[in-house]
Amino acid sequence: MIVTKNIPDFTASPHIDQVGVEERASRFTKRSIKNETKINGLKLALNMIDLTTLEGKDTDGKVKQLCYKALHLHDAYPGLPTVAAICVYPSMVKVAKQALGDSGVKVASVATAFPSGQAPRDIKLRDTKFAVANGADEVDMVISRGKFLSGEYNFVFDEIAAVKEACGSARLKVILETGELGSYDKVRRASDIAMYAGADFIKTSTGKISPAATMPVTLVMLEAIRDFYYKTGKRIAMKPAGGISKSKLALHYLVMLNEVLGEAWMNNEWFRFGASSLANDILMQLMKQRTGVYQSANYFSID
Amino acid sequence: MATRKSNTLKLKFDSARNLAPAPESKSAAKIEPRYDLFINGKFEKPLSKKYFSTINPATEEKLSEVADANAADVNKAVVAARTAYDKVWKKMPAKERAKYIYRIARIMQERAREFAVVETLDGGKPIRESRDFDIPTAANHFFYYAGWADKLEYAFPNRTAKPLGVAGQIIPWNFPLLMAAWKIAPALATGNTVVLKPAETTPLTALKLAEIIQEADLPPGVVNIITGAGATGAALVNHPDINKIAFTGSTAVGKMIQHAIAGTNKKATLELGGKAANIIFDDAPLDQAVEGVINGIFFNQGHVCCAGSRLYVQESVFKEVIRKLKDRMETLIVGDPLDKNTDIGAINSRQQLDIINNYLKIGKQEGADMYQSSCNLPRKGFFCKPTIFTNVAQSNRIAQEEIFGPVLAIQSFRTDDEVIEKANNTPFGLSAGIWTDKGSKIFNLSSKMRAGVVWANSFNKFDPSSPFGGYKESGYGREGGLHGLSGYVNLV
Numbered sequence: 001m002i003v004t005k006n007i008p009d010f011t012a013s014p015h016i017d018q019v020g021v022e023e024r025a026s027r028f029t030k031r032s033i034k035n036e037t038k039i040n041g042l043k044l045a046l047n048m049i050d051l052t053t054l055e056g057k058d059t060d061g062k063v064k065q066l067c068y069k070a071l072h073l074h075d076a077y078p079g080l081p082t083v084a085a086i087c088v089y090p091s092m093v094k095v096a097k098q099a100l101g102d103s104g105v106k107v108a109s110v111a112t113a114f115p116s117g118q119a120p121r122d123i124k125l126r127d128t129k130f131a132v133a134n135g136a137d138e139v140d141m142v143i144s145r146g147k148f149l150s151g152e153y154n155f156v157f158d159e160i161a162a163v164k165e166a167c168g169s170a171r172l173k174v175i176l177e178t179g180e181l182g183s184y185d186k187v188r189r190a191s192d193i194a195m196y197a198g199a200d201f202i203k204t205s206t207g208k209i210s211p212a213a214t215m216p217v218t219l220v221m222l223e224a225i226r227d228f229y230y231k232t233g234k235r236i237a238m239k240p241a242g243g244i245s246k247s248k249l250a251l252h253y254l255v256m257l258n259e260v261l262g263e264a265w266m267n268n269e270w271f272r273f274g275a276s277s278l279a280n281d282i283l284m285q286l287m288k289q290r291t292g293v294y295q296s297a298n299y300f301s302i303d
Numbered sequence: 304m305a306t307r308k309s310n311t312l313k314l315k316f317d318s319a320r321n322l323a324p325a326p327e328s329k330s331a332a333k334i335e336p337r338y339d340l341f342i343n344g345k346f347e348k349p350l351s352k353k354y355f356s357t358i359n360p361a362t363e364e365k366l367s368e369v370a371d372a373n374a375a376d377v378n379k380a381v382v383a384a385r386t387a388y389d390k391v392w393k394k395m396p397a398k399e400r401a402k403y404i405y406r407i408a409r410i411m412q413e414r415a416r417e418f419a420v421v422e423t424l425d426g427g428k429p430i431r432e433s434r435d436f437d438i439p440t441a442a443n444h445f446f447y448y449a450g451w452a453d454k455l456e457y458a459f460p461n462r463t464a465k466p467l468g469v470a471g472q473i474i475p476w477n478f479p480l481l482m483a484a485w486k487i488a489p490a491l492a493t494g495n496t497v498v499l500k501p502a503e504t505t506p507l508t509a510l511k512l513a514e515i516i517q518e519a520d521l522p523p524g525v526v527n528i529i530t531g532a533g534a535t536g537a538a539l540v541n542h543p544d545i546n547k548i549a550f551t552g553s554t555a556v557g558k559m560i561q562h563a564i565a566g567t568n569k570k571a572t573l574e575l576g577g578k579a580a581n582i583i584f585d586d587a588p589l590d591q592a593v594e595g596v597i598n599g600i601f602f603n604q605g606h607v608c609c610a611g612s613r614l615y616v617q618e619s620v621f622k623e624v625i626r627k628l629k630d631r632m633e634t635l636i637v638g639d640p641l642d643k644n645t646d647i648g649a650i651n652s653r654q655q656l657d658i659i660n661n662y663l664k665i666g667k668q669e670g671a672d673m674y675q676s677s678c679n680l681p682r683k684g685f686f687c688k689p690t691i692f693t694n695v696a697q698s699n700r701i702a703q704e705e706i707f708g709p710v711l712a713i714q715s716f717r718t719d720d721e722v723i724e725k726a727n728n729t730p731f732g733l734s735a736g737i738w739t740d741k742g743s744k745i746f747n748l749s750s751k752m753r754a755g756v757v758w759a760n761s762f763n764k765f766d767p768s769s770p771f772g773g774y775k776e777s778g779y780g781r782e783g784g785l786h787g788l789s790g791y792v793n794l795v
Contacts, residue, residue, distance in 0.1 A: 015740045017760050020591025030431055032325035032643040223590045230312055230626065255319075259634040262314035 010153045013192045014227070016184035016220055025215040028256040038251065039289055042282050045250040046073065047081035048268045050108055050239065052276050053088060054115075054207065063092045067099035069303035074283045076299075077290070083279065084268035085138060089114070090131040097135035108138035108173070112163060115177075115206035117142035121159060128166040139163070140173040142206060145180045148190060156190075157197045164198035173201035173239055178217045179209040187217055191224035195236050203239040207274065212242025215256060222260040235264070241274025247285040250278055316633040320678055325643045327430045332420040334507060338369045340376055340530065341513035343383040344523025350375040355532075357506055360427035361640050361649035361684040369506045372529040377498070377538040380527040384469045384496040385544055387524030392496050393466055395522075401452035404491050406519040408445035414515070415439065418508055422480055423640045425507040427649030427685070428603050430641050440765060441484035444783075447767035448488035451788060455493065458785055464792035466494030467570060468546035471539040474509075475552045476502035476651050477606040477707075483509050485782050486549050487526060493791040495547070496525045500539055502552075503532040504652045537563070545569055547791065551608070554705075554731075554776050572780025572790040574608065574772055576705040577733030579754065580726035581611030581762060582716075585619045587738035591760065593627045596711070599736060599762040601635065601689050604647055605709040606655070608777075609734035611762050613702055614691075614713040615722050621715045625693060632676040632689050639681065647709060650685040659687050659708035666692045666701040671712070697725055705731070719748070727753045732774030736762045755781075 033041055051070050053062060063086075070083045085106035086096050096107045109131035113119035119127075128139055141163045147155045164172050174194040178187050194202050202221055205212035218240045225236045238257070244250055250273060257271055265271055280300045288294050337354065339346040349370035356365045372380070392400070411418065415438045422433040455464040470490045474482035479501055490497050501509035513528045529535060536556075540548055540563050550560055551574040564571055581599050583592045599611025616624045640648030650656040667673055675688040691711045695702050702712040716722040726735060735754040737745055749757040755773045758764060765771070770786035772778060780790045 014590075015586070015588045017588035017591040017740075020588060020594060020760065024591065024594050030435075030643075031322065033322065034325045035323040037323040226314070226630075229314075233312060258319040259316065262316045263318045264315060266318065 007196055008192065010189050010193050013185070013189040016188050018184055021184055021219055022216045025219045025256070028215065028259065029252045031252070031255045033251045033255065039286065041251045041254050042247055042286050042289075043081055044266065045247065045254060045273065046279060046282050047084060048272050049083040049279055050085045050087040050241070050272045050274045051083045051279060052086075052207070052241075052274055054110060058089060058092055060092070060095045063088055063095045064099045065303045067096055067105075069279075069301060070100065070105050071103050073279060074287070074300060077283070077286060080286075084272055087140065087274065090127060090134065090136070093131050093134040093136045106137040107135060108140055109134075109136035110140045110142075110206075112141040114140070114142050115208040117144050118146070121162065124159070125162060125166045128163050132166070132168055132170050136170055138171045138173060139167050140175055140203060142175045142177060143190060143194065145177055148181070148186075153189075153193055157193050160194055160197035160199060171200040172198065173203045174199040175203045175206055175241075177206055177209055178204045178213075179211045184216065184220050187220045188224055191221050192228070195224065195228045199236060201237040201239050201272070203241055203274065205240075205242040205274075207242035213240035213244055213274075215252065218253065219256060219260065222257065226261055235270060237270040237272070238265070239272040239274055244273055244275050245277045245281060247278070247282045250282065314630055316630070319634045320636050322636070322644050324639070326639065327420060327423075327641050327643055329420065329424070329641065331416050332424060333417065334367050334421060334424070336367055338367060338506070338510045338530070340370045340372055340380070341510065341516075341526075341528040342376075342380045342524075343387075343527070344517065344521070346513070349373070350379065355503065357425060357504065359424050360504075360651055361681070363683055366424060367507060369510065369530040372500075372531040372535045372538075374538040376529060377535060377542055380498045380529050381469060381471075381539075381542050381544050383524035384498050384527055387522055388466075388468055388496040391522045392525050393494050397453035397455065397494070400491065400494065401449045403519055403521050404445055404449035404452060404488060407515055407521075408442050408449060410515045410518055411438065411442040411445065415442070418480060418511060420641070421511055422508050423648070426476060426479055426505045427640050427651055429645040429648040430643055431645065432603060437478055437481050440767070441481045444481070444484040444488045444767045448492040448787075451489075452492040455788065455792070458788050459792070459794055462794040464493060464788070465795055467791055467793060468495060469544060470495045470497050470547040470549060470791065471542065471545040472497060472499045472549045473536045473539065473552065474499065474501055476505040477603060477608070479505040480508040480512065482551050483512055485551075485787075489782070489787045490549070490791050491525065493788055495791050498527045498529060498539060498545075500529050500531065500536055503530070506530045540564065547571065549790065550574070557778055570790070572772070572782065573778035574780070574782060575733075575776060575778040576731055577608045577610065577773065577777050578613055578703065578705050578729050578731045579609055579611045579734040579736065580613045580615055580729075580752075581736040582615045582722050582726060582738065582748070583617060583620065583624055584737075584739040584741075584744065585617040586740045588740060588760070589620060589624060589627060592738035593624060593631055595736060595738060595760070595762040596628060597631055597635070600711045601647055601709050602763050604650055604687070606651055606707055607763065609756060609763065609771075610707075611734070611736050612706060612711060613726075614711055615716050615725060616713065618715045618717055625713070628691065629674060632691070635676060635678065635689050637676075637678045637680060637686060637688065647689060650687050650708065653685055655707065656685040656687060659706060659710060662701055662704070662706045662708070662710060663690060666699070666710075666712075669699045669701065671695045671699060671701060697728060703729065719744070723748060723751050727751075730776040733777035734758065
């Protein structure tokens with residue numbers, strides 16, 4: 001589905017000043033988040049996590065364990081939220097779906113020849129359809145960075161639109177792999193292409209390339225989402241992924257989200273963290289807030 | 304999905320402003336109940352026998368009282384400075400002078416937290432700014448000029464730089480410690496002695512600086528710090544044994560100083576008011592430009608002589624820029640200056656708040672559209688909401704006069720030539736900002752701007768190595784950098 005009849009010229013996407021955007025991003029880290037704001041923020045961050053395992057060695061057993069963790073983050077702390085979703089490869093979707101049942105935790109599946117995206121389009125579409133047919137609620141696709149960098153924006157646009165169609169009712173996250181794009185200008189351009197082509201989410205990274213998510217890159221994407229919202233009235237969700245493993249950094253991201261897109265985006269329908277080790281750090285901080293002392297990492301399960 | 308009308312869409316930022324309090328501890332600040340005059344290396348009771356109070360503008364509570372120096376006190380300070388100059392400072396090898404200045408810089412760094420809290424309590428600026436900008440930059444100025452002290456022959460090749468003698472220095476209330484550093488550091492480095500008068504609403508960090516000077520064991524009389532209001536300043540300017548006046552403050556007072564020293568041998572550097580143009584072209588990185596506008600006008604509550612208080616936006620992006628600006632203003636946290644999350648603190652004094660509020664009234668009477676962010680202001684203390692005016696014309700007073708508060712006058716423009724003409728159409732000329740993605744446009748405009756500092760794709764950036772000063776009624780002389788040395792030397 002194309003969201004607007006007026007497709008802009010993507011070569012005319014707004015330019016980004018590197019110094020300015022990095023300075024602005026660092027300003028969010030100066031906010032001092034304390035007491036109830038901190039606790040609420042930590043719980044919200046927990047509830048926004050896409051708990052992820054994307055390894056060649058993934059097995060049914062591993063995925064089931066991760067799903068149990070998603071539902072029981074830390075039973076020693078009653079009243080905790082669950083994570084937002086489990087993120088797995090397409091072959092693991094069925095197992096995850098069964099393990100999570102009707103808990104409300106979503107199953108997200110990467111697709112489209114993740115992580116490189118170097119495959120013919122029909123294979124990418126079959127990959128997507130397979131994931132959706134197995135019950136994926138969300139699909140995390142990768143864009144063709146090679147085509148994007150060689151200026152074939154129409155190819156990238158059409159591919160995203162085709163995958164969106166193949167998703168049916170599943171929500172589509174479009175991974176830009178910003179670590180391979182090389183400049184903030186390109187991140188902005190890729191964001192615009194993805195949103196106009198039908199993305200429900202735009203996502204920074206696969207987690208397989210360094211650098212993964214950074215605050216300035218995420219800021220550029222949030223600003224693109226805001227401009228798109230004002231132009232079309234349509235909300236797009238955001239998912240920074242990779243490299244966010246500490247609660248403090250997660251809180252900085254939430255400050256940034258709150259100051260760029262406002263309250264309407266402050267929930268897991270419109271924002272996710274793609275992360276695997278973040279959850280335990282948040283749990284550790286929450287326990288510290290409650291008991292006044294840090295507990296050893298041995299008290300937190302490592303699924 | 305059909306395109307919706309964008310003017311009905313609105314983002315909500317209330318929760319972004321409502322963070323749990325994160326106050327910096329007041330206990331870091333040691334403030335004496337009463338301060339005397341710092342003359343000849345000691346705190347001495349004023350001959351005037353008078354004191355006045357200094358208050359916290361965020362709570363209106365009294366912080367301390369400081370001496371009100373009269374002409375006799377000023378004379379005592381100048382005599383101390385002259386004696387120190389003749390007997391000690393001008394004879395001292397430059398390398399030794401440098402050691403004292405380095406020592407001041409290092410002690411200031413060590414006591415940075417304490418100074419930041421005092422600066423915020425006395426002046427109302429957010430702790431984030433005093434902590435991250437005022438105090439570190441002040442220390443950097445001392446470090447920078449300490450380095451020049453024994454290298455003056457390289458600063459002025461083939462000439463000999465001789466000190467002037469005694470410098471009388473009068474500084475404003477917007478950056479109390481930083482302005483003291485701008486004044487004292489180059490004067491000492493070049494071998495002058497100093498009598499400094501801080502502003503009457505913000506004397507405390509200068510008096511704490513006197514403690515540093517004692518701790519650094521500077522020879523008595525090299526730096527003297529006297530407090531008082533306009534009459535004290537006038538006595539200093541008119542003292543016959545002063546060789547140089549360095550003044551930062553209003554254009555009106557700058558003109559009075561020029562009258563007073565006409566016909567004398569006194570040298571002067573004046574850093575006065577401003578009404579800087581900040582110019583956004585349609586090819587600019589708009590989100591970063593908007594951030595630059597925010598820093599340009601709301602930094603230090605707009606109490607900045609080089610504040611970007613006139614905004615010119617190219618018409619093709621006017622609406623978009625205003626929308627982005629309003630959204631950004633919604634996220635500004637206004638309130639307790641000691642809270643680490645505060646973006647905009649207290650207006651420095653009731654008097655200044657009255658001036659600003661009067662300009663808001665004038666702006667509305669002139670027919671401009673006023674917009675203020677929806678933040679709540681504390682009940683006590685002097686506060687002003689961040690304010691922008693649109694539908695402004697060049698002939699409006701709010702576009703011509705320096706307001707010295709968080710108030711921005713916005714106009715649109717069509718062509719490069721038009722905006723150059725409008726930007727230069729002011730009696731001031733301290734600074735300007737240009738926002739465009741095109742390098743050639745930056746060079747074209749910056750060479751045509753009649754302003755001492757032109758920032759490209761940034762605003763309100765300062766560094767000790769970079770000179771600062773004005774054109775036209777924004778004053779003359781440069782402070783900072785190599786240029787800052789020449790105001791304190793005779794070249795022979």
